[in-house]
Amino acid sequence: MKIYVDADACPVKDIIISEGTNAEIPVILVTSFSHFSNAEQPSGVETIYVDSGADAADYRIMKLAEKGDIIVTQDYGLASLGLAKGCEVLHHNGYSYTNENIDQLLQSRYLSAMARKSGKRTKGPKPFTSEDREKFMKLLKKTTQNSHL
Template identity: 85%
Template structure:
């Protein structure tokens, strides 16, 4: 099992790294060159840099991840590509993408995009809270322990 993180805007990288290290599970952070850092990662953590293109990180993650791996992303499109491969996909707000919820999530995203395209204003995502962090930690620990 490996954990792939869509890392450009992931607010729970610290939780993922800490909990994965406890169980000696490799973590791969996939991020764009625009977020390049010389900072050393802890052992067991690898960073893969990709072009800054819109879906470059998503495509690299889908190419690398295999059945039994975990992907952490807020991108519904990436989630929809990982699920058919038998990959567990988690959102940083502490919910699991499933075959049962992905169609509704994609439909909601599409309707929001169409509304914005037609000039309507839509609400953005709610702020990330400490409760969200703890919800993610609880789910993540459960998933990597099973």
């Protein structure tokens, strides 16, 4: 099992690295070259750089991920692909994507895009809170423990 992170805008990389290291699960951060860093990562953490093009990180994650891996993303399209491949897919706000909720999430994304296209303004995501961080940490711990069984 590995943890793949759609890392460009992920606000919980520190939690993922810490939990992955503690659980001895390899963590792969997939990010665009525009976020290049020379920062040293702990053992068991790898950074893969991809082009800055739309969906480049998503394509790389889907190429590498296998059934039973964990994917952390806020991208509903990537979440849908990950679920279809048999991965556990988590959002940094502390919820799991499931076969039961993904269709509704994709539908709401589509409707918001259509509204914006027709000139309407839509709300953006709510600000990320410390409660969201806590929920994510608990969910990731639970997911890594369940996956090790």
